[in-house]
Amino acid sequence: MADDDPDDCYLFETALKDVNESVTFTFFNTCDSLLTHLRTSDDLPDLIVLDMNMPGNDGYQCLAAIKKEARLLHIPVVIYSTSGTPTIIKKAHDCGAYQYLIKPPSMNLIRNLITDLLATPVKRAH
Numbered sequence: 082m083a084d085d086d087p088d089d090c091y092l093f094e095t096a097l098k099d100v101n102e103s104v105t106f107t108f109f110n111t112c113d114s115l116l117t118h119l120r121t122s123d124d125l126p127d128l129i130v131l132d133m134n135m136p137g138n139d140g141y142q143c144l145a146a147i148k149k150e151a152r153l154l155h156i157p158v159v160i161y162s163t164s165g166t167p168t169i170i171k172k173a174h175d176c177g178a179y180q181y182l183i184k185p186p187s188m189n190l191i192r193n194l195i196t197d198l199l200a201t202p203v204k205r206a207h
Contacts, residue, residue, distance in 0.1 A: 082108050083115040083143065084132035084161070089184065093130070093161070096191040101199060111135060112143035119153055126156060128198075133162035133173065141176055148177035159198065 084090050090108045097106055107126070109115040112135055119125065129147065133140035140160055147153045157179035162169075165183040173181050182198070185191050 082106065082130040082132075082161075083110070083112055083135065084108070084130075085110050085135040086132070089132070092188065092191055093195075096188055096195050100192055100195045104199070112138035112140075112146070115143065116146055119147065119156075120150070125153070129156055129158045130161045131158055133160055133164050133169065141172065144173065144176045144178060 082090055082093060087110065094106045094108065097104055109118065115129070131140050131143055135143070138146070140162065144158055144160070147156065147158055158177065160173045160178045160181045161184060163184050170181045182194060185194055
């Protein structure tokens, strides 16, 4: 997960562990730190959760960078953001987002969102 708000990451990770404690969670507070990890790690994630509104490279720029690299192209990217206008959502999908999810206002709703996300079979690009 890449998100500049540590509170949002903490809530997401806590809810994720409540739903499925066997899932490995890694947090990055910038797009650049996420990209560095993705470019240098041999252990690539099964899914990337990305905030849209980050300082520096925002979610669009980060998503575009991920989708430009053949080694990363197969990894589904889920946008997880407070911004949810139809224009923003369409742009994210046009940039290659797998899903666009609005950050819920409660832990119970975050758990429900994660439960649905983990239950949905991921369609990977080839």
